[in-house]
Amino acid sequence: MKEKEQCDCDCDVIHEDKVERARAVMPDAKDICDLADLYKAFADGTRLRILWALSCEELCVCDLAVLLGMTKSAISHQLRYLRLANLVKFKKQGKIAFYSLADDHVKDIFERGFEHVRE
């Protein structure tokens, strides 16, 4: 009863058994999308440096702007991105917003990646 599913590919299956095994372990679309979004957050030099800095010190927007040599606006936009991705959190004290990592899990992820880069 298993009907041939519709497919936009431009070729036939060559190794049907292997494809079926791979299909069996493939996560669903939602999880793949979430995972891609997680890596997107780390896939930019500015965001990476922000996360690295925050893994060391709690910092405000101006501190980060000075540290990275960028405008407050640019930093603020990226912090918004990281906030929506639940990677950083902040607490407001008067005029100043102190940012820090959302949890230690975040630090683990990019330190693991760094090990791989160093070979």
Added chain:
Amino acid sequence: MKEKEQCDCDCDVIHEDKVERARAVMPDAKDICDLADLYKAFADGTRLRILWALSCEELCVCDLAVLLGMTKSAISHQLRYLRLANLVKFKKQGKIAFYSLADDHVKDIFERGFEHVRE
């Protein structure tokens, strides 16, 4: 003798000590760039599904095209990307190119990320 370095930011340092400590642990530009490039490779649903499939089975371009419901061309472009990033390798047998992960390290990285997504 430490002169104020030139800076494109639009504000003064607020917490100088914290900024200096963060600066001390910041990796150099080359390493940050390499790390960002590594995450970029994982920051796309198609590439993620290709890597996931290859972590399970050695597959050819057509297999992947059928599995993901995409054209051979689209798959081939992404495989080229992953090849240049040293994340996949392939061996040619006649007409067919069998792709597999470059090393188990790669599998570790995105399985670690997946744990975080699942919370």
Added chain:
DNA sequence: ATATCAGTTGAATGATTGTTCAACTGTTCA
């Protein structure tokens, strides 16, 4: 009150990127 400063925001801009399309290479098989 008013000026100053930290921070945010939306629109605009230029750069990057994923997919498509068409043309191509090289191997297999009749």
Added chain:
DNA sequence: TGAACAGTTGAACAATCATTCAACTGATAT
């Protein structure tokens, strides 16, 4: 020899994205 097929490639296109700019909010200090 030539048709068929696996795979690659470059150009083109649309979509996404990082930064800039200008305008804004809200808290502090004189």
